[in-house]
Amino acid sequence: MIDSLNLQPIAVVRSAFKEKFGIPRQPGLANSIISTIELLPEFASAEAVRGLEQASHIWLIFVFSECVDKGWSPLVRPPRLGGNKKLGVFATRSPFRPNPVGLSPVKLEAVRVEGNKVFLDVRGADLLDGTPILDIKPYLPYSDVIEDAEFAVADKIEKLDLPVVFSPEAKTVCELYEQNSGSSLTEQICDILSCDPRPAYKKNDSERVYGVKLHNFDIRWQITNDQIYVESIVSTGT
Structure with missing residues (x-):
């Protein structure tokens, strides 16, 4: 059994979101915004991203860096439930977790290799500027889409229908x-x-x-x- 892990970021997010307030609570809700994933020097090689351009979407595994030292609770109040009802932390996407790790599927717009730097331009990321990325994986349509998946707490996109x-x-x-x-x-x-x-x-x-x-x-x-x-x-x- 592994008692602890030392995980090293491989990239950092360059995003239009400069503070937590205002960031969509889930990925894919602000698809007009393009963010850039910049691989850190140790991992920035063309070989490391060879073939990734064939993926229309990718998974980003990241650290909720603003929450690392905030601790966690077994019960949280999801905003979707009006902040009045509690659910177990593992039944939510709360950033305040035992291990503050999140994942987001995003649309891959471009893979750019510029000299000794590597950039991934992505659309629909719900990530704060400067967020550390732990891993990047291709989104697999044949296995990552589960047609009959259900979650009664959040069964549809909630957006305001106002001009x-x-x-x-x-x-x-x-x-x-x-x-x-x-x-x-x-x-x-x-x-x-x-x-x-x-x-x-x-x-x-x-x-x-x-x-x-x-x-x-x-x-x-x-x-x-x-x-x-x-x-x-x-x-x-x-």
Whole structure:
């Protein structure tokens, strides 16, 4: 029996998500956002990723790095249940676990070998910028898809069916970003806010203005009964 393991990260995530708040709670919910997995120097060889480009999707095994020193409890309150009901930690995807390890299936957009560096561009990752990656595996459609799988607690995707309305100032920032980057900041913000990042116990407060960081922007927004309103988008300069 192995009493302990010493696991070494093989890569790090370069992500638009600069803080935990606002990150979709599951992968694949913000598919407009592309993240990059950068292999660390010891593992960054073209040989190590040979053939991976044939996979449409990959598994990322990672460390909940922000939770390493936070401890764990056998019972947790899943946000999906409104934060009022408890489930066993092993019946949830809570990051506060005995071993703070997670896994996410993501769409592989590109494998890039640039000199002595190796990058994987992925779509739909729910990972904080700087997250350590422990392993990368190809997604196997014939075995990783279980057609009759069930889990009554979370049996469907939950997203808000509300229009996202941008203030004129916020809309201008989005237009400038798209001109300079070629990607849609509008779509990325819509993806994130439709996942409703608000804590469960605050969802009845339609007056509260929230902030979420994405790329180098501080985005201020609120959710009412009939819309998601993006009030401002301000560059943080970092």
